[in-house]
Amino acid sequence: MKISLLIRGAKLRILNLIRDKKLSKAQIRIEERRNERKNKKKINVIFICHRPALWGALKSVCEACIKDKRFNVAIVAIPNKKNLPEVGFSHNEYIWEGAYEFFREYPCRVLMGYDDDTGKWLDLRRLNPDYVFFQTPYDICRPLAYQSNKVASYAKICYVHYGMPFMNGYIAEESFPVSFLKNTYFHFAEFEEMRKFYVERVSDNAVHKKERVILTGYPKLDEAKNYTGCESESWIYKGDERKFRIMWTPRWNTEEGNCTFFTFKDYIPDYVEANKNLELLYRPHPQAESEFLSRGIMSEDEIRTYRKRYEESYNMSIDKSKGYLDSFYSSDVLITDESSIIPEYFLTGKPIIFTYDETHLNDFAKEISKGFYWAKTPEELRTCLDKLISGEDELKEIRARLIKEQYYMPEKGSGWEIKEIIKKDFLK
Numbered sequence: 001m002k003i004s005l006l007i008r009g010a011k012l013r014i015l016n017l018i019r020d021k022k023l024s025k026a027q028i029r030i031e032e033r034r035n036e037r038k039n040k041k042k043i044n045v046i047f048i049c050h051r052p053a054l055w056g057a058l059k060s061v062c063e064a065c066i067k068d069k070r071f072n073v074a075i076v077a078i079p080n081k082k083n084l085p086e087v088g089f090s091h092n093e094y095i096w097e098g099a100y101e102f103f104r105e106y107p108c109r110v111l112m113g114y115d116d117d118t119g120k121w122l123d124l125r126r127l128n129p130d131y132v133f134f135q136t137p138y139d140i141c142r143p144l145a146y147q148s149n150k151v152a153s154y155a156k157i158c159y160v161h162y163g164m165p166f167m168n169g170y171i172a173e174e175s176f177p178v179s180f181l182k183n184t185y186f187h188f189a190e191f192e193e194m195r196k197f198y199v200e201r202v203s204d205n206a207v208h209k210k211e212r213v214i215l216t217g218y219p220k221l222d223e224a225k226n227y228t229g230c231e232s233e234s235w236i237y238k239g240d241e242r243k244f245r246i247m248w249t250p251r252w253n254t255e256e257g258n259c260t261f262f263t264f265k266d267y268i269p270d271y272v273e274a275n276k277n278l279e280l281l282y283r284p285h286p287q288a289e290s291e292f293l294s295r296g297i298m299s300e301d302e303i304r305t306y307r308k309r310y311e312e313s314y315n316m317s318i319d320k321s322k323g324y325l326d327s328f329y330s331s332d333v334l335i336t337d338e339s340s341i342i343p344e345y346f347l348t349g350k351p352i353i354f355t356y357d358e359t360h361l362n363d364f365a366k367e368i369s370k371g372f373y374w375a376k377t378p379e380e381l382r383t384c385l386d387k388l389i390s391g392e393d394e395l396k397e398i399r400a401r402l403i404k405e406q407y408y409m410p411e412k413g414s415g416w417e418i419k420e421i422i423k424k425d426f427l428k
Contacts, residue, residue, distance in 0.1 A: 051097050176201055186421070231326070
């Protein structure tokens with residue numbers, strides 16, 4: 001229906017031009033043939049991916065495009081550069097994070113963007129992209145040919161943020177660099193506050209940008225309902241042996257004042273190991289160890305010793321899975337500090353213990369934080385855990401209400417909404 005309306009709209013435009021005597025007969029034929037070609041052409045969409053753990057932000061968008069016959073979809077797997085010591089990266093080379101192995105069985109064309117043997121990068125222009133999605137906005141982590149200003153010269157860049165925005169101030173500004181955003185064509189906003197934030201970030205770059213900052217909700221939440229009642233292989237004890245499950249996801253960046261890992265790094269394992277009815281699943285950020293090493297906060301021996309404690313424990317382990325939603329939905333409580341994964345966990349309805357020192361919460365985060373248990377010290381954390389383990393959860397109904405009030409979730413899903421926006425833009 002939408003496509004037929006667009007075709008009729010194109011014909012009407014031609015008729016109006018004829019009426020106004022602005023087209024010759026030859027020009028009319030050229031215009032008609034152009035419209036016919038465009039309405040038959042496939043829409044080429046490329047997803048450039050380096051980190052499987054971030055795929056959830058784009059997964060439902062990609063799958064919606066694959067299901068629509070108007071689209072040709074390709075995933076280009078690339079390594080990621082980590083030469084950013086000022087924000088915790090310590091490597092100066094491109095490093096694979098298992099992207100090609102993760103995507104190669106995906107039901108679309110999957111390509112390696114980099115050849116380790118020749119040291120050459122795939123020329124994206126050979127794929128004739130109409131629209132390109134990057135997983136992250138950090139151009140400095142990609143080669144020159146894959147940076148946004150280059151790609152924007154021949155394709156329309158679309159952006160969905162890799163984590164649901166949670167923080168404001170300078171952290172938000174670093175997470176949404178204008179140098180990248182000014183080269184994007186579409187911004188897809190998770191909630192109204194972020195739509196306004198995007199508009200402000202790009203307003204000086206192009207007068208027409210506001211119309212292309214669109215509230216769509218967050219694609220990563222499209223799959224949430226599929227994980228209700230699921231199990232995760234990451235847990236040690238299952239079935240009749242199941243224990244009370246605690247998941248811990250501490251922040252990695254030590255320069256922002258909101259990383260509480262070192263406040264609780266020994267206390268949480270001590271608390272869990274002292275209670276045989278508990279199980280702890282520790283999920284460190286992929287950049288945590290390189291951050292601690294580069295800052296001189298932990299040595300390689302200290303990191304190995306800390307990991308070994310989990311590997312040898314009877315009721316603790318490290319979550320090494322690529323995804324995390326199955327671990328979230330099969331846990332009983334999350335301990336975390338400032339992180340973009342909090343809104344995803346919040347949607348499970350399960351309790352969150354928010355450990356903090358400084359806070360940098362945006363308005364959305366401040367609202368849903370009314371459903372958190374707050375802990376600044378090990379003693380406060382223990383009080384929260386003791387209550388939850390005993391079955392006391394006085395914030396449960398508040399979380400249920402906040403989910404209904406604060407989350408924007410389209411009926412057909414954010415991925416479908418974004419796909420339709422792209423199609424409409426292409427055919428207009």
